[in-house]
Amino acid sequence: MNKKLLAMAVGVAVLAPGMALADVSIYGRAHVSLDQLDDGGDYNETNLSSNSSRLGFRGDTKIADSNLTAFFQVETEINFAQGKGSSWASRDTFVGLKGDFGxxxxxQFDSPFKAARDPANLFGDQLGDMRNLTRVGDARFDERTPNTIHYQTPNYNGLQFNLGYSIHEGTAAKDDEKQDAVSASVTYANGPFQGALAYEQYGRDTSNGKRKAVRLAGAYKVADPVKLVAFYQNANHDDDQFDSDTWGLGAEFQVAPATYxxxxxxxxDADAKDMSADMVAVGVEHRLDKALRVYANYAIVMNDDLAALTPWQQARTTNVGGAAGENAQGLSLGMRYDF
Incomplete structure (x- = not known):
């Protein structure tokens, strides 16, 4: 349902008179769910959540007499549960060039490390999202880094390399502070296999401290109706309490032409004593067409004595905290409409 935004295209043409009119479109996602959430302690309530819903504009222009294409994107989070938006361009927002060189x-956009979870991300932006275990406390690696330059190689028979460098946080670099971050990945998608290997490191003066991590994710389509996924992450932080190894195994079965x-x-597995947790998520999803899907999920996090994680806090407007040492569980009925 892309719609041409002639006024924006004219604006691009004014700013870049040597180019043809940009091909500009509007897109978005409305993703809401009705959730019954129980932290295992005192909290057991029904909530309506908006889950990484967004509105965006993107466009590209073929540069005359060259093999180069200029492109841009501006994306903002929209809270469909409460009828409001976040700050303008709060999500992936960038400008760039592409051609034979890559x-x-x-x-500001998802780092290569963050994107590397995609092959195994069966419950992305839903109850049971893997980030509820991989993005804990100051060990935050699933980030959208600011002030970033990203290079991606051409696709070599399914193989691509990505290198991202976040120069600093905030509007300007600070004297004698290391606020940079490096994120790199290699991805492969060919035939039934899709995989990614990534590394990320943050400087000592970044807002969540000095940290580094390695991530591996893979998916293999055994047959048309069956896909198996696997995930591993090793995270290290200057504050040892956030060091951990996280493992995951999952499967998706197509039980009907549009039902999964x-x-x-x-x-x-956290290095800190009594801070580990396990999560189980199951769900059924029916895709009415390319734009609209509905689903039902159940997920539970089983916490060690000092851990207070939940299966619902990431990528959702419902971010109620958990209770230490308790099992946090939820049931979610959701709808996602892409336009």
Whole structure:
């Protein structure tokens, strides 16, 4: 349902008179769910959540007499549960060039490390999202880094390399502070296999401290109706309490032409005593067409004595905290409409 935004295209043409009019479109996602959430302690309530819903504009222009294409994107989070938006351009927002050399862009967007979870991400932006175990406390690696330059190689028979460098946080670099971050990945998608290997490191003066991690994710389509996924992450932080290894295994089954059943088990093995947790998520999803899908999920996090994680806090407007040492569980009925 892309609609041409002539006024924006004219604006691009004014700013870049040597180019043809940009091909500009509007897109978005409305993703809401009705959730019954129980932290195992005192909290057991029904909530309506908006789950990484967004509105965006993107466009590209073929540069005359060259093999180069200029492109841009501006994306903002929209809270469909409460009828409001976040700050303008709060999500992936960038400008860049692409051609035979590959692609280079600058702005704020998902780091290569964050994107590397995609092959195994069966419950992305839903109850049971793997980030509820991989993005804990100051060990935050699933980030959208600011002030970033990203280079991606051409696709070599399914193989691509990505290198991202976040120069600093905030509007300007600070004297004698290391606020940079490096994120790199190699991805492969060919035939029934899709995989990613990634590394990320943050400087000592970044907002969540000095940290580094390695991530591996893979998916293999055994047959048309069956897909198996696996995930591993090793995270290290200057504050040892955030060091952990996280594992995950899952599967998705196509039980009807438009209906999928999926499940995933994840374990976060924390170095800190009594801070580990396990998560189980299961769900059924029906895709009415390319734009609209509905689903039902159940997920539970089983916490060690000092851990207070939940299966619902990431990528959702419902972010109620958990209770230490308790099992947090939820049931979610959701709808996602892409336009």
């Amino acid at each position: 692609m280079v862009r600058a702005g 059943v999926k499940g995933m088990y994840m374990m976060m």
